[in-house]
Amino acid sequence: MFKFLKNKIKDAVKNISKNVEEKEQEETTEIIKEEKPIKEEKTIIEKETKEKIEKIIEEKPKKSLASKIKEKITTKRISEKEFEELFWELELALLENNVAVEVIEKIKQELKVDLVDNPLEKNKIEDIIENSLKETIKDLFKEPDFNLIEKIKESEKPYVILLLGVNGSGKTTTVAKLTKLLQTNKLSVTLAAADTFRAAAIDQIQSWADKLDVKLIKHDYGADAAAVAFDAVKHAKAKKIDVVLIDTAGRMHSNINLRDELKKIVRIAKPDLKIFVGESITGNDCIEQATTFNEAVEIDGIILSKADIDEKGGTAISISHVTDKPILYLGTGQELKDIEKFNVSKLIENLGW
Ligand SMILES: Nc1nc2c(ncn2[C@@H]2O[C@H](COP(=O)(O)OP(=O)(O)OP(=O)(O)O)[C@@H](O)[C@H]2O)c(=O)[nH]1
Ligand SMILES: [Mg+2]
Incomplete structure (x- = not known):
């Protein structure tokens, strides 16, 4: 049993985590780009009064560029929209392998809770998705309460x-x-x-x-x-x-x-x-x-x-x-x-x- 499903799930999970990491690289580059104008802004305001500078510094985002990048490098957040795109391949694999639509929906909801908007440790994304999937599928079975x-x-x-x-x-x-x-x-x-x-x-x-x-x-x-x-x-x-x-x-x-x-x-x-x-x-x-x-x-x-x-x-x-x-x-x-x-x-x- 599961000869087909096993490989399909493995491929889908691998692809999801690969796609997540690719997206992550794009976003990190964007952060570096975003940070540039802040530096330019700082040079301008240095000419202003001390009081003003302090106020602006106070209002600046708490996270430095370094810590932002560090968080990006070690963790990854998936938005709901990204999740929908990423789940599609897994959804197809489950459908092709006779998993009922209402069960696919349940798997999707449970995975969503675990994956969407949570800081996911990079390099472990494949394991995280696999574990979440495993626990969800395990819970789908009702064990007989008698021998x-x-x-x-x-x-x-x-x-x-x-x-x-x-x-x-x-x-x-x-x-x-x-x-x-x-x-x-x-x-x-x-x-x-x-x-x-x-x-x-x-x-x-x-x-x-x-x-x-x-x-x-x-x-x-x-x-x-x-x-x-x-x-x-x-x-x-x-x-x-x-x-x-x-x-x-x-x-x-x-x-x-x-x-x-x-x-x-x-x-x-x-x-x-x-x-x-x-x-x-x-x-x-x-x-x-x-x-x-x-x-x-x-x-x-x-x-x-x-x-x-x-x-x-x-x-x-x-x-x-x-x-x-x-x-x-x-x-x-x-x-x-x-x-x-x-x-x-x-x-x-x-x-x-
Ligand atoms: N491979 C395999 N064949 C099975 C299994 N169980 C039953 N079969 C085969 O399925 C066919 C139908 O089995 P039956 O037990 O006659 O089915 P049934 O539900 O009693 O059929 P009806 O009385 O006509 O409704 C037979 O050829 C069985 O040998 C199984 O677990 N594996
Ligand atoms: Mg019979």
């Missing part, structure tokens, strides 16, 4: 997890990966084949259930998805199974009927956790889907699939901030083992920081 495995172990059985998202986002594969993860943590699992809609969906999850040696509760194609979920929870209760994972049909977030069906599954199965599974590579679409699903059924967290093929990373940077929900896991491939607990520090490291 899923611990939460399940503390909760009443069965702990019910519903996975939702648009077509092909990786829900069924994620159900299988989570099953493996839970089994590794000594938790028993029942699956619910609540995608009764797409041809071969039940066969697909059945083959995962066989591989993972877990019970799959299924009805026929076209059956009521909520009833499948309800039966799975009932089965898990009777068998004292720790977790029920409900695989739902892919649905466009804009389809009102399918959104209502999802609401019905939620009403009947009463999941403890609703997870939106979104494709990391789809950028702003993914963020819009998460926002719409969140409005419909209030999601609790996000799993971003296909992080292994996402070289931009802007979705990961933006989605928590826009939805105010944490990213719980990243899907990092097509195998059962390819699921990683989401870790902000690791992600920031990938950005080269």
Whole structure:
């Protein structure tokens, strides 16, 4: 992740600091030019009365030319207008890499507070911009305030997890990966084949259930998805199974009927956790889907699939901030083992920081 964004940010930051230093040289030359008339003025007023001279000296600017130049040499101030010009390249880099517009605006505002009209130590401008950017991006992520495995172990059985998202986002594969993860943590699992809609969906999850040696509760194609979920929870209760994972049909977030069906599954199965599974590579679409699903059924967290093929990373940077929900896991491939607990520090490291 971030293969492209990392280099783009580095280039933009380098260019910003280079431009700042170039501007600085121009301004220092201007100060020297400005100071000349003051000297000429001084020669004229030397002829005037002592009293007048003292008055003029008193009124002269406190800072000498030397101290002005020294301040210019060691520090640099960026005006708001300069900042707008300088930020443009970074803004483009973020846009090209799927960072949401409202998130870019937030990054811009935070950088502005740190950079505009503050004396910035020369030669450290690149570091200052990079640090400010790093802290801002870090703050964009919402860390989950719980550990899923611990939460399940503390909760009443069965702990019910519903996975939702648009077509092909990786829900069924994620159900299988989570099953493996839970089994590794000594938790028993029942699956619910609540995608009764797409041809071969039940066969697909059945083959995962066989591989993972877990019970799959299924009805026929076209059956009521909520009833499948309800039966799975009932089965898990009777068998004292720790977790029920409900695989739902892919649905466009804009389809009102399918959104209502999802609401019905939620009403009947009463999941403890609703997870939106979104494709990391789809950028702003993914963020819009998460926002719409969140409005419909209030999601609790996000799993971003296909992080292994996402070289931009802007979705990961933006989605928590826009939805105010944490990213719980990243899907990092097509195998059962390819699921990683989401870790902000690791992600920031990938950005080269
Ligand atoms: N590279 C990669 N591929 C993934 C990942 N997760 C899922 N896939 C692939 O994405 C495709 C779709 O995955 P599914 O799990 O069937 O997606 P779904 O959301 O259940 O799809 P529908 O049920 O049709 O809505 C499959 O080919 C998966 O192998 C991932 O993390 N990385
Ligand atoms: Mg599926």
